[in-house]
Structures are given as C-alpha cells and as structure tokens.
Amino acid sequence: xxxxxxxxxxxxxxxxxxxxxxxxxxxxxxxxxxxxxxxxxxxxxxxxxxxxxxxxxxxxxxxxxxxxxxxxxxxxxxxxxxxxxxxxxxxxxxxxxxxxxxxxxxxxxxxxxxxxxxxxxxxxxxxxxxxxxxxxxxxxxxxxxxxxxxxxxxxxxxxxxxxxxxxxxxxxxxxxxxxxxxxxxxxxxxxxxxxxxxxxxxxxxxxxxxxxxxxxxxxxxxxxxxxxxxxxxxxxxxxxxxxxxxxxxxxxxxxxxxxxxxxxxxxxxxxxxxxxxxxxxxxxxxxxxxxxxxxxxxxxxxxxxxxxxxxxxxxxxxxxxxxxxxxxxxxxxxxxxxxxxxxxxxxxxxxxxxxxxxxxxxxxxxxxxxxxxxxxxxxxxxxxxxxxxxxxxxxxxxxxxxxx
Numbered sequence: 372x373x374x375x376x377x378x379x380x381x382x383x384x385x386x387x388x389x390x391x392x393x394x395x396x397x398x399x400x401x402x403x404x405x406x407x408x409x410x411x412x413x414x415x416x417x418x419x420x421x422x423x424x425x426x427x428x429x430x431x432x433x434x435x436x437x438x439x440x441x442x443x444x445x446x447x448x449x450x451x452x453x454x455x456x457x458x459x460x461x462x463x464x465x466x467x468x469x470x471x472x473x474x475x476x477x478x479x480x481x482x483x484x485x486x487x488x489x490x491x492x493x494x495x496x497x498x499x500x501x502x503x504x505x506x507x508x509x510x511x512x513x514x515x516x517x518x519x520x521x522x523x524x525x526x527x528x529x530x531x532x533x534x535x536x537x538x539x540x541x542x543x544x545x546x547x548x549x550x551x552x553x554x555x556x557x558x559x560x561x562x563x564x565x566x567x568x569x570x571x572x573x574x575x576x577x578x579x580x581x582x583x584x585x586x587x588x589x590x591x592x593x594x595x596x597x598x599x600x601x602x603x604x605x606x607x608x609x610x611x612x613x614x615x616x617x618x619x620x621x622x623x624x625x626x627x628x629x630x631x632x633x634x635x636x637x638x639x640x641x642x643x644x645x646x647x648x649x650x651x652x653x654x655x656x657x658x659x660x661x662x663x664x665x666x667x668x669x670x671x672x673x674x675x676x677x678x679x680x681x682x683x684x685x686x687x688x689x690x691x692x693x694x695x696x697x698x699x700x701x702x703x704x705x706x707x708x709x710x711x712x713x714x715x716x717x718x719x720x721x722x723x724x725x726x727x728x729x730x731x732x733x734x735x736x737x738x739x740x741x742x743x744x745x746x747x748x749x750x751x752x753x754x755x756x757x758x759x760x761x762x763x764x765x766x767x768x769x770x771x772x773x774x775x
Contacts, residue, residue: 376448383449384456390428391460399424406464415542418466419500426497431471437479437487440495447678451628458632469538470494470501474547476621481564481606481614490545490566504534504548504567504592505615511536511748513755514549514615515559519594521550526601528552528565530594536749540577540590543569548599549615552608562611566603567594574598583741584733619751620692627674627695631667634703637739638663641710644736650713659709663702670698690764693756700746700753707743710736 376384395403399421405413425431426441433445433453445453465471475494478487493499510516519532530550540546546567553561569575574597579587606614645651645660677691711718714736733741747753761767 376452380446380448380452383445384452387430387453387456388460390430391456391462394424394428395460395462402463403461404463406466414463415466418463419497419542421463422465422467422497422500424497425467426495431467431497432475432491432495435475435479435491437491440492442495454629454632458629458636466539466542467494467497467500469503470499470545473503473618473621474501477547477564477614477618478605480617481610486566486603486605499545500539500543502537502540502543502546502569502592504537504546504550506536507533508535511752515612517549517551517562519548519550520554521548521552521563521565521599522554523552523601528563528599528601528604530565530567530597530599532594534592534594535589536580537577537590537592538588540569540592541579545569546592547605547618548594549611552611559612561609562615563608564605564611564614565599566605567597567599571597583744584738627699628671628678630699631671631674634667634699634706638667638706640735641706641713644710645713648713648715650715656709656713659712663706663709666698666702670695670702673698690760693751693759693764696751697753697756700750703746704743707740711740 398417402414402417402421406418422431429441429443430453432440432442434447434450435442471494475491478490482490490499494501504519505514505517507517507519509518517532519530519534521528521530528550530548532550534546534548537546546569548565548567549562550565551561552563556562567575569577574595576593576595578591578593580589580591581587582589641663642651642660645656650656651660674695677695718737718740758770762769
C-alpha cells in the first residue's frame with residue numbers, strides 16, 4: 372500500500388492543529404499530558420467536559436461510515452492526521468474512546484437504524500460515556516466461557532452475573548454486555564450483545580480494583596437483575612459472538628495507529644531520560660533504544676498496510692488483529708522495562724522530596740513500567756492470540772479442550 376498525505380490532508384492537519392491550540396487553553400490547559408497509561412482515572416469531570424468540547428467541534432466519530440451526526444467526515448489518512456496532531460498537542464487521553472471507536476462502528480455494522488439514531492448522536496456530542504462488559508472472573512481471554520445470564524421478561528431482559536476489568540465503569544452511562552440468553556448453551560452459542568444503562572441502583576454495583584500503580588480505572592461490575600430492553604439487543608438474539616468478534620476487529624483498526632502515536636511520545640520520554648542521565652552512553656542500552664525505535668516503525672507500517680484492506684476494522688486479513696496485538700503488547704512491555712533500565716537504581720525509589728509525611732507518588736516512567744505488565748494479558752492474552760493465528764489462519768489442529 373502506498374501511504375502518503377495529500378495537500379487536502381495537510382490542510383486538514385493545519386485545521387486540526389489550530390483547533391487544538393485554541394481549545395487546549397484556559398480550564399483545559401491543565402489536561403495537557405493527562406490520562407496516560409496508569410492514570411486514565413485522572414481529572415474525570417474535566418475530561419468529560421473536554422469530550423463535550425470535542426463534540427461541539429465535530430471531532431468525534433470522524434471516521435464513522437454512515438450519515439453525519441454533527442461530526443466531520445474524514446478519510447483514512449485524515450483520521451491518522453487527527454490522531455497525530457492530538458498526540459503532539461499533548462491532549463488528554465480520550466474518555467470516550469470505547470463509545471466512539473468500539474461501540475459506534477459496531478452499531479454501524481450490526482445495529483438497526485433505530486439503534487444508530489438513538490446512540491450515535493450522544494456519543495458524537497461527547498455526552499455519553501460507555502464501558503465494555505466482556506471479561507469475567509472465569510472467562511477472561513477465554514471469552515466463550517462467560518456465565519453472565521440474561522433472561523427475557525416481556526420487552527426486557529433481566530441480567531445477572533459479574534464482569535471484571537471493566538475500564539471506567541464508575542463513570543460510564545452505558546455498558547455493552549455480552550451475556551448468555553439461551554439457557555444451557557455453551558461456548559460461543561446462545562450469546563447476545565446487550566446495551567445496558569448503568570444507572571440502576573440496587574441492580575448494578577461497581578467496585579474499583581486497586582492496581583500496582585495505586586490507581587483504579589479497572590472495576591468489577593455486578594449485575595443483580597439489571598434491565599436491558601429487547602430493542603437494545605445488537606445483531607439479534609443469539610448472535611452476540613459474531614457481533615463481539617466484529618467489535619474486536621474495530622478495536623485493532625485506526626485506534627491501533629492512535630495508540631502507536633502515544634507510544635512514540637512515551638519512547639521520546641525514555642530517550643530524553645537516557646540522554647539526561649547518561650544511560651545513552653552505554654552501548655547495550657543504546658542498542659535497546661534503537662531497537663525499540665525500529666520496531667515501532669515496523670508496527671506503524673504493518674498497521675498502515677492492514678488498514679489498506681477491506682472488512683471489519685479496515686482489514687480483510689483475519690489474523691491481522693492478533694498479529695497487531697502480539698506486536699504492540701510485548702513492545703510496550705519492553706518499553707516499560709527499558710524505562711527502568713535507563714533510570715537505573717533510582718527507578719526503585721520515589722521523588723527526591725518524598726517523605727513519610729507525604730503520599731508516595733509514582734512518576735510517569737514508573738507508572739509506565741507497572742501498567743505495562745498487563746499489556747500481554749488484557750485485550751486478549753498473547754496465548755489466545757497465538758491460538759487464533761494457528762487455528763484460523765494457519766489451519767493447524769485445534770487445541771484440545773476439556774469438558775466444561
């Protein structure tokens with residue numbers, strides 16, 4: 372695939388850059404650089420206001436393949452331009468990512484027109500925050516083993532069960548939940564994709580999970596007879612697995628490039644630390660730094676190549692999403708390890724002014740290291756991604772599975 376930016380793309384870049392410079396001021400100036408790995412919980416109320424500001428500017432959903440909902444329309448290259456300028460401006464981590472980049476494309480591909488008309492406009496305005504109800508204590512990477520059940524009761528479903536590792540569930544207005552709607556079903560059969568309002572006191576409980584970083588952007592979510600409308604089943608009852616897998620394809624789409632731009636900023640921070648502290652003079656560490664840079668370039672070109680295809684998430688290659696996850700998960704984890712290596716022994720202690728009288732605060736590189744320990748697990752573990760490639764792409768025999 373030949374990938375370059377046209378004159379129209381550069382005009383779009385100038386517009387994006389000017390808008391960000393104008394709007395990341397005043398009350399929003401404090402958000403610059405906030406909300407990165409391990410700190411997604413920061414400044415929640417102000418970042419929700421920022422989402423609404425993005426919505427007023429028409430910058431949410433610029434890549435949606437459907438009629439406009441008050442948002443701009445952008446080509447693939449212009450979506451990349453926007454992501455680049457957003458990262459370069461130090462704009463805050465997106466609070467509305469799950470709704471804009473995961474749910475919305477799924478509704479466009481699998482939802483009804485009524486569902487699109489109901490849910491896309493609030494997302495485009497930056498008003499509705501979504502979370503994802505997939506993983507469970509006994510069904511993380513093995514998503515087909517989930518047990519959360521939804522029993523139909525007239526024009527509603529009553530949902531009971533538990534989800535875990537649910538990002539931003541404390542603040543979310545809605546959750547898309549994969550649940551078992553056919554009693555006695557197993558594996559990927561009998562599942563449905565439900566849109567569930569989170570404001571159901573007594574029926575939905577959210578418990579934060581404290582992580583190594585000391586933060587709690589992940590949560591447990593307990594459903595005790597929570598209600599979801601039958602009209603809010605996406606793709607029809609029993610077709611949840613197909614819809615859920617389609618969503619994961621979108622997760623590896625343009626958002627992968629957005630993620631890599633953030634990675635480049637983090638790598639630049641590690642490089643600055645290496646130069647300032649003298650670690651860049653060590654030939655072994657210097658070689659590792661160069662290797663990280665080179666691998667990031669390879670990931671970028673791989674993402675651009677796969678985005679040039681067709682199908683869910685921008686690629687017709689069924690193995691591309693798994694390859695992308697394997698590449699970035701381990702790369703990001705190595706970056707966290709490298710950040711600690713260039714810091715040396717100082718990486719193990721807090722700031723110079725830390726004392727017992729003040730709380731222990733991690734700096735950006737320490738948060739990066741601790742948070743990236745999970746990169747090869749969440750979003751589909753490395754083991755699961757290798758199984759997908761082996762079975763669905765290479766046609767190797769399926770792994771033996773015991774009885775459920």
